[in-house]
Structure formats: C-alpha cells, structure tokens
Amino acid sequence: MAKQLTILFWGFIYGEVIGYISSALSGGTFSPLFSGLFAMIIGIVFINALDYFVKPASK
Structure with missing residues (x-):
C-alpha cells in the first residue's frame, strides 16, 4: 500500500513539472x-x- 501511495505522490509531482x-x-x-x-x-x-512481468528470481 505504501508503495502505491508513493507512486501516486511522485507521479503527481513529476506530472506537474513535465506538464508545466x-x-x-x-x-x-x-x-x-x-x-x-x-x-x-x-x-x-x-x-x-x-511488477506483473518482472518476478524475483526463485532460489
């Protein structure tokens, strides 16, 4: 959940900068x-x- 919120936050910030x-x-x-x-x-x-396509290597 924290990963998704971080992506949303930084996506919004970068979107603002790139859009401007x-x-x-x-x-x-x-x-x-x-x-x-x-x-x-x-x-x-x-x-x-x-995340769906890149899976961690199995041991």
Missing part, C-alpha cells in the same frame, strides 16, 4: 489537475505492469 515545462515550450495552456492525474494513472499502470 511542456506547456511553456509549446505555448499551450497548462492544466495542473489534468497533468497530475494523467501522470498518476500512467505511473500506477506502468508500475503494476512491471
């Missing part, structure tokens, strides 16, 4: 809520998919 920089460079409008939530969803999906 990309909107400034492209001249578009910046939507903080959309940038943060989109990065959170992508982060959760990516980490869960990675």
Whole structure:
C-alpha cells in the first residue's frame, strides 16, 4: 500500500513539472489537475505492469 501511495505522490509531482515545462515550450495552456492525474494513472499502470512481468528470481 505504501508503495502505491508513493507512486501516486511522485507521479503527481513529476506530472506537474513535465506538464508545466511542456506547456511553456509549446505555448499551450497548462492544466495542473489534468497533468497530475494523467501522470498518476500512467505511473500506477506502468508500475503494476512491471511488477506483473518482472518476478524475483526463485532460489
């Protein structure tokens, strides 16, 4: 549970930063809520998919 919350927190922070920089460079409008939530969803999906496919080596 703590791992999922950490992913959500940092996904939101990185989404804000990347969204702000990309909107400034492209001249578009910046939507903080959309940038943060989109990065959170992508982060959760990516980490869960990675955990599913990468299993620890059995002894």
